[in-house]
Amino acid sequence: MFSFSSGICSVILAVLLSAPAAAYHGWAGNSDEEFELTGVVETGVSLAGPHATMKIRADGQVWDLTLAPPAAATRAGLKEGIIPVGATVTIHGHRNRDPKRFEVKTERVLWNGRTFNVYPDRK
Amino acid sequence: MYELMAWLQGSALGHAMRENGVWTYGIVNLVHILGVASLFGAVLVLDLRLLGVWRRISLSAISEATVPVAAIGFAVAATSGLGLLATKGTEYVGNPFIYIKFPAIGLGLLNVIALNVSSAWRQHKTREPTPCEQSTLAVMGGISLLCWLTAITAGRMIGYW
Numbered sequence: 001m002f003s004f005s006s007g008i009c010s011v012i013l014a015v016l017l018s019a020p021a022a023a024y025h026g027w028a029g030n031s032d033e034e035f036e037l038t039g040v041v042e043t044g045v046s047l048a049g050p051h052a053t054m055k056i057r058a059d060g061q062v063w064d065l066t067l068a069p070p071a072a073a074t075r076a077g078l079k080e081g082i083i084p085v086g087a088t089v090t091i092h093g094h095r096n097r098d099p100k101r102f103e104v105k106t107e108r109v110l111w112n113g114r115t116f117n118v119y120p121d122r123k
Numbered sequence: 124m125y126e127l128m129a130w131l132q133g134s135a136l137g138h139a140m141r142e143n144g145v146w147t148y149g150i151v152n153l154v155h156i157l158g159v160a161s162l163f164g165a166v167l168v169l170d171l172r173l174l175g176v177w178r179r180i181s182l183s184a185i186s187e188a189t190v191p192v193a194a195i196g197f198a199v200a201a202t203s204g205l206g207l208l209a210t211k212g213t214e215y216v217g218n219p220f221i222y223i224k225f226p227a228i229g230l231g232l233l234n235v236i237a238l239n240v241s242s243a244w245r246q247h248k249t250r251e252p253t254p255c256e257q258s259t260l261a262v263m264g265g266i267s268l269l270c271w272l273t274a275i276t277a278g279r280m281i282g283y284w
């Protein structure tokens with residue numbers, strides 16, 4: 001009984017662990033290529049949740065920007081309400097490997113001559 | 124599903140999670156991990172005993188220590204987990220791991236109920252289980268381990284989707 005159920009557990013674990021990694025915990029789900037995008041802020045910076053986020057519109061498409069964890073984004077000077085909705089920003093980061101997902105893990109946000117380097121250890 | 128998540132996100136709990144500083148999510152996440160660790164640590168010991176490990180220690184001695192730790196761990200994990208979910212609930216709609224995690228928790232709880240109504244479990248404090256009852260307990264211990272391992276694995280994977 002024990003080896004049987006632990007066998008099932010191992011199989012389930014193996015299947016789940018091999019699932020595609022993405023979103024906010026790792027970089028593996030995002031392209032290695034540097035990605036740059038200029039757009040208009042649709043939803044301003046939010047410091048809620050595991051990562052700070054914002055949304056920008058570029059070429060008619062709304063992009064989800066996943067930033068650093070809230071405390072790190074704050075240390076980089078990127079607080080809620082600093083960049084107004086409607087402002088034009090340029091962002092650097094790595095876009096999602098899935099071409100149908102308009103999500104960018106964002107390392108830097110440039111706005112109004114300022115650079116918010118939320119991942120200062122990444123180039 | 125979307126409506127439920129939107130409601131949860133818009134609730135007072137959702138607002139509290141989002142509007143109380145940059146460390147709120149991290150701290151609630153810490154509490155969640157402590158709850159899950161207590162629950163799974165206790166459940167692992169109890170389930171292994173039900174499966175026949177540590178036969179020299181009586182089941183009642185092990186259940187006396189593990190059941191309250193598991194119950195409190197579950198309460199802590201469920202409460203903090205609701206807060207984590209409420210932060211940005213709508214973002215989890217369509218995340219396949221949610222649809223593995225919550226049914227696994229549901230099955231785990233059904234298994235707890237089934238265990239509690241079984242005569243094998245109800246008698247275990249007053250006498251040793253018969254071989255037949257031992258098999259029943261072992262099956263339930265196995266199901267329990269499977270459910271909680273699945274719930275934890277799927278839960279951990281939510282953020283990587």
